[in-house]
Amino acid sequence: MKTATAIKNIDELYELNKKYSQRKEKWEKSVAICAGTGCRANKAVSLISAFKEEFKKKNIEENIVLKETGCHGLCEKGPLVVIRPDNIFYQHVKPEDVIQIVDKTILSGEIIESLLYVLPEDKKQIVKEEEIPFYKWQKRLVFGQNGHIDPRSIEDYFGVDGYSALAKVLTEMTPEQVIEEIEKSGLRGRGGGGFPTGRKWRSTRNAEGDIKYVICNADEGDPGAYMDRSLLEGNPHSVIEGMIIGAYAIGANQGYVYVRNEYPLAVENLLVALEKAREYGLLGENILGTDLSFDIKISKGGGAFVCGESTALMLSIEGKVGEPRTKHIHTSESGLYERPTNLNNVETWANVPIIINRGADWYRSIGTENSKGTKIFSLVGKVVNTGLVEVPMGITLKQIIFDIGGGIPGGKKFKAVQTGGPSGGCIPSELLDMPVDFDELTRVGSMMGSGGMIVMDEDTCMVDVARYFLSFLVEESCGKCTPCRDGNYQLYQILNRITEGEGKEGDIELLEEIAETVRDASLCALGKTAPNPVLSTIRYFRDEYEKHITDKKCPAGVCKNLFNFAILEEKCTGCMLCLKRCPQDAIVGERKQPHSIIQEKCIKCGICFDVCRYDAVIKV
């Protein structure tokens, strides 16, 4: 049934685009507060209420508009507040700062220095958002509107030309032309596989069947990765618009978003967005007055990592055990409910309206030969600016980690970066200058995956890292195929043994043999890539393995059985701090005399190491 607000034709949509983009001009100022998951965890919600209250009190609600936006990306510094049009950037804002911000900055144009971003290297303060290095080097296409619009307001999305790409395909393009455009753009799947999106669409379009499905894979399961979540939370309409365009091109009549139940805000914002889209006639029967009929349902996942695999995901939507099957028949021919089905991930769908609006030729100009456009990474681990970054394909690891990420905190040395989620590989410092794209990452034994990037410093033990990722994969294997179920478990057991100091001669070769069996013989991508952490760390850090096995030493001082704490006499001042803090009374010594550690009592908790101000405690 059509609602009264339903858009009857394309022209009406353009009217709305105009109306809501002009609205911005009427506002004196807008205050964008990040209400993404990271900032919420830092009390962004009470910050927002404080602003609302203050606006009311000052009676400035008419002219100053408050925007609860999605994630801005620089999560490390949240909660974030950006005052536009001047783009004044405040970090770590607390509710008690609100009165001051309103009085000084909003009403008097004054800058509050204590809330500004400070450059770590020279302590210089930066006022404008775009001048902060974290943002300066990014190319925010997909993420572009995330800090600007209220994800629950379809009107905001109209105001940034929302749904105009859909209007364009419905008026100017045949489904065939849409597919050609996507093919030409060179867009590859952002979920990990990197399969050419246009080709996937084409095979689903060509598959026989009256009923076809499109699915948005929002089962983002990699630890530390949250770009899909932030897109759904911050700009759900861009994903919906992409899906409608896909449905038009493919000839699908029903869509699904398979989203994790652990993403309540994403689900909520998506539900609001779907509701609004239906109200405006952008979903349902005869979209924008054309012959296109399409709607989207949400299917919530139960948190199994393997359900991000396309065939397992489809079975899960059907209510069956989420277990991958061999793709002897492609899902584009027989997928969900045994109908032709096209599945793309959140970020892929969100790229579609951009390509349609700005053209494949423009899109192709970004990126490398075989990887076009931008990619969002979640930059986490031992890096100064943790957060979400969107960069053009082909940018180097160094640029991402050092220019955007601000390098390694605490003056430590960079050791490796793990890309592609738990089953990605670890890339060493020698390769920091490599360009980041699908093929290069695979070449060095890692992968793009969904864009996780975990930075590790010199204190990281690479054997322990491999063990950690295997522990995750051992749990998350669905257990269907032998190599993944049992092989990963055996890998994990051997790694465990090595990190506990029980490594044996021949363990490395055994690890390689099992890892290769798992890689070559597993059923789905989870199994095939699961040995990557093992194989890549052996490839680049073999000596570290050898030291564990032969010398029974952990060079990074992580594996507890393989190092001791010791106190350097020449550095120890006898301040007694470590002695007082030791929970085991394992440190002895007189005031102003060098202390020493009784190894039998030490449990290697590392407190002495952390508290010593003279670098006198060392790992040996």
Place this chain on the structure above:
Amino acid sequence: MSNIPLQINGRELVGKEGQSILQIAHENGIEIPHLCYDKRFTPTGACRLCLVEVEEENGLKTACTTSIQPGMKVWTNTDTLRALRKATLELLISEHNMSCSTCDRDGDCQLQDYAYEYGVTENRFPSIMIQPGLDNYSTGDTAIAYDPSKCIRCQRCVKICAEVQCVEALTLRDRAGSVQVSTGLDVPLKDSPCETCGQCISTCPVAAMYDRQAVKMGKTKDLVKIRTTCNYCGVGCQIDLNVNRNTGRIVRVTSETGCIPNDGNTCVKGRFGMDFVGSDERLKVPLIKEDGKFREAGWDEALDLVAGKFKELKEKYGSQALGGLSSARATNEENYIMQKFVRAVFGTNNVDHCARLCHASTVAGLARAFGSGAMTNSIEELRRAPLIFVTGSNTTECHPVIGIYIRQAVLFEGSKLIVADPRRISLCEIADVYMQQRPGTDVALLNAMMNVILEEGLADREFIEERTEGFAELKEAVSKMTPEQAEKITGVPAEDIRRAAIMYANAECASIVYSMGITQHTTGTDNVLSLANLAMLTGNVGKEYAGVNPLRGQNNVQGACDLGALPNVYSGYQRVDDADIHKKFEKAWGARLSDKPGLTVVEMMNAAAEGALKGLYIMGENPMMSDPDINHVREGLENLEFLVVQDIFLSETAELAHVVLPACSFAEKNGTFTNTERRVQRVRKAVEPPGQARLDWEILCDVARRMGYSMSYPDASAIQEEITELTPIYGGVHYDRIEEVGLQWPCTDRSHPGTKFLHEGKFSRGKGKFHAVSFLPPREMPDEEYPFILTTGRLLHHWHTGTMSRRCEVLNDRVPFGTLEFNPDDAQRLGIKSGEKVAVKSRRGDIEVPVEITGKVARGTVFLAFHWKESPANALTIAELDPVAKIPEFKACAVRVEKV
């Protein structure tokens, strides 16, 4: 399907479109190892042992899931593959409890075989098996034992349960290394939808699933498999009795994939219902009753007594005062001997058997309509029939393997299903149309369907004109029965009748499946005629995948009829009152024979009660449980001057006998059974009979000799040879032709291949005959005094009068006692709770039985199976007969239900 040329290991092969690499390789003798694949269900691709290299393809492919493509070049046994397989096997062994020396399946284990082949001798990896002995869904189950420590998580059991048995009782729980087989919510197997078919055991490549009763009863090397035909229902499953050569006992039952007709499938009774053979309660010596008590006797004494007494009665009262009941449980040979004995030695045609109680109306009805009273088509055809109309048959429970074929057809082959049954049987759940007619209103329902077909112009004019007669009368008869009119009689909404009729008529081929819900009525013959009318009206007979298919109840009820254990015909339905036939048999048997049709089962009981019948010889039947109105049966049997019962247990009937003779069970004898699709199949001796028990035919021959008639055969095959000579439809059925696969009659001579489906081109009687049939209500309708309709039948886990099935541990454990199915609304109205014991009373008797409240039965209807001697349903039923077929109305009588 087009041919696809390809290469495997350099060999040029040609396969069919849609085949997998594994299939074509196996067809050509190229072995590719596999643990999760079983040809009975879709490939899983989980074990990864069948990985092969395909030139110009990325990565390795699982041979089980990869379809062959033209020009494909496949390598199945390269060094890389062998290394990968060895590593994979090592991984499997690390999770498998390698306790081969104490394992029942040592020597019959795929994992063991592959470990041997790939030289996996050392265990390089620490064991990661699930701890043995932890409780799981099968703990304490009497039938199936699941040992997770031996499970290699291949999923075959789960898949066979879902795709072959179609019940989805099994599932996988947990993930990664903790994956285990379980039931939904881990409920005990007994409380799950499990039908205890044991297919999970049959597909398990290791010993993770095994028959609980067979554990420690002998390893594979100790077991000998003897192929025989199951002795329960009429499907005639080919089963292998696994006998321990040291103990001589049946340890377990298996069945081989590909065998006809059951393709390796069995039901709970076939797989777990064989303990009765070795029961301590088996009759081991002849018993003679003295002063109301049995005493043991020697064979000579017993046989002299039997022969002497019958001779005396024959001389005193004449031949017609004697009679014999033959047995649908016994072999063809034994039935032939029984009827020969009664006819040639007693000199009467008073021979009948329990077919009278199940399909007499089929024999009568289909003979009139088509000229031959048997299943027109083959079981196999039901696996793919485009439309199946099931009425009056709870196929899933009573003919379980045919039941699963119907489920497979509907779920996986796109077949349509119409079900008409007063009980909401499990097939209803997957039916396209379900009609719940009131008991005994079938003619109204069928006539209304035909009314719609004629109204809609969907009748097959050409077929009617060319192949039938009597159409005008039929048209006239059904014109009055509009769907609206039928709705009033049957309770089925007119719209459903219309939908069913149109769906049936529009199907490319439609196959009717029916059983005792149709036949066991006073209008049984009319019901059968109506089904024949419906089939002929739409041209759905005389071709593959169409037809009228009565499912015969007992293992050899078809054969007992075929071999002449009927009062009006000799073997092969040759009439006793036909002068030529009479002459032929007198000559062959060298005896004077009566040309007067004899008495039927119920008529014999009446005659006994009235004193006209004086002596009765019962072989393997239990009328004291199976016949209607058993109080009346008791009256008759007690009134006899001499009753001999020959059986394997001291049945309720045997207790009334003057002499009881111990006979062999099916597992102790050679012979043949004829299944419901007219297939004559071998029965083979697997174990020795207990005590002094003897073969039925041998005992009969001995009695005959002692009565002065010479009858002797060296073995069962010699009897079969006599049958072939005298019985045209069995003319070509020789043992040497049915060693592997049985033959379907008509099979008239040695070169005849047997008959897959009947009436092709021409009906047995020439033209098919329509019969104008009008609706008549059941004889006893509910009234104020007896307000409920009682309908009776069988359950999956038990068999007939329970003499065998109630002596089987698994069957008794699954269903230990009978319950009265009672509609929830009725229960609420009468304040009766589930499990409460009630009194059920009819005009003929009363019983007490606990109640099961279920939506299976409609309001006003109650159901009780007739297996239970504590609560015998036939104490209530009515002995009113169909006037043509003389079948009693088991399916409808009036009862009252009272709280006790």
